[in-house]
Amino acid sequence: MQEIRKQLVCFLEKNVSTFIESWRKKVFISETYLHKEREFNNGLKMYDLVVLRLENSLSEEDVRVLAYKVSIERAEANTNIEDFVHNVNAGRSEIINWVLSSGLPIEKFPNIIEEINTVFDQFTYFAIQKYTEIKEEQLQEKNQFIDQTHKERLKILGQMSSSFVHEFRNPLTSLLGFTKLINNEYPSLKYIDIIEHELHQLNSRVTQFLHVSKKELVSGEKKSNSLQGLFEELISFIYPSIVDGNVSLTNNIEFDIRVFANKDELRQVFLNILLNSIDALQKVKHKRIIDINCKTLDGKAEIIISNNGPIIPKEVSDAIFEPFYTTKDLGTGIGLYVCRNIIEKYNGEISCISDDSLTSFFIKIPI
CATH class of the missing domain: 1.10.490.70 (Histidine kinase N-terminal domain)
Structure with a gap:
């Protein structure tokens, strides 16, 4: 061998x-x-x-x-x-x-x-x-390299938006103040409530930009908040949009669940999702429904906001919480990004599941 x-x-x-x-x-x-x-x-x-x-x-x-x-x-x-x-x-x-x-x-x-x-x-x-x-x-x-480039672009954009929005907020604050004075002096004046509502909406968008730029965060105190009471306030606040959008909204939070957080931040999260839901429902011709539900599980409150609007494709629902991602023609792509940052700040979670019958946002916050 x-x-x-x-x-x-x-x-x-x-x-x-x-x-x-x-x-x-x-x-x-x-x-x-x-x-x-x-x-x-x-x-x-x-x-x-x-x-x-x-x-x-x-x-x-x-x-x-x-x-x-x-x-x-x-x-x-x-x-x-x-x-x-x-x-x-x-x-x-x-x-x-x-x-x-x-x-x-x-x-x-x-x-x-x-x-x-x-x-x-x-x-x-x-x-x-x-x-x-x-x-x-x-x-x-x-x-x-891509991540670093993206972060640098976000930083520059944040600095630009912060400078612009601060300049924008000064006259907006004046308008809100004078609108409130006019409403007090002439409570029967037509359309003043609509003007005040739209100014509050605009102010909410300004706050979103300030969140993204990280130049300003909501600094109010954290306290125990009733989710039932908070949603009752929000529904009353957006009632004109609900009526105008021909939407049937049901608040199914029947007992008191409380979370420890900044009320203005929670308000911004839920308001953003509700207004997005109303916008989405304008694309359907059948009866437009928004349901708000809440339950407790493993020490967390799980708020579920559902609507029967168009299905959100899986690739879109995975990306909607990323900064500057939007499917709206005039959208900024920062609303849900800010929502995610706020919820995660409180060790919570936010997600979206959509099918042919319902699109649901799930928000979990420690009680």
Whole structure:
């Protein structure tokens, strides 16, 4: 057996140049590949590994070193792994054909072919493992770069919006104050309640921008809030929008559940979702319904605000809480982002589930 191995090694060493030339004709190498000559040198080194295996002097580390070298070159050249696998298998077939055509009684020693296959299998495994590792690292670096770029853009946009909104809020505060004075002096004056309502809506949008810019946060005190009472106030506040939108709203919070938080922040969250629901319902012609429910579970209050408006596709419902994502023609994409920040600030959760019959927002807050 040992003598057969020696003869086979001698045969392969004498025919190495013929092997390389024959293998050249079968490989796939892109015209843009930067390491064409290295590819053929690597093929020659692979040939040497087979010879070392036949001489019983090949270690697994020898295979790993060459495999890693080839993978790094492939990754640097940004070439696909499919061509590499094809070229390796072409080399495997070529060597086995040369061994079988050597004239030596190889058929009596099938384990020689098995050993050659083992060398190629190990090499392929190590090479693909390393190539995958390199590509994953490159992808992670790209994602980190994208994330950092996104954060910088958000920061600049936040600074711009903060400056603009602060300038905008001064006259808005004056308008709100004078509207209240007019309402006190002339309570029967037509349309003043509508003007006041719209100014409050505008003020709410301003507050949202200030949240996103992180230049101003609601600084009111945290206290125990009745969810039942809070929703009764909100429904009264948005009643004109409910009537105008021809919406039937049901408040099913029948018992007192209390959460410890800033009331203005909670108000902003629920108001945003309710107004979004009213807007969404304008797209349907059937009876428009909003249901508000609440239950306690595992020490948390779970508020569920549902509407029977159009279905929100899964890819959209997964993204609606991201900053500046909007499906509205004139939307800002910050309302639900602010809602998520407020709820998470209180160690809560917010999510959306939508199907053909209902779209529901689930808000969980510790009681």
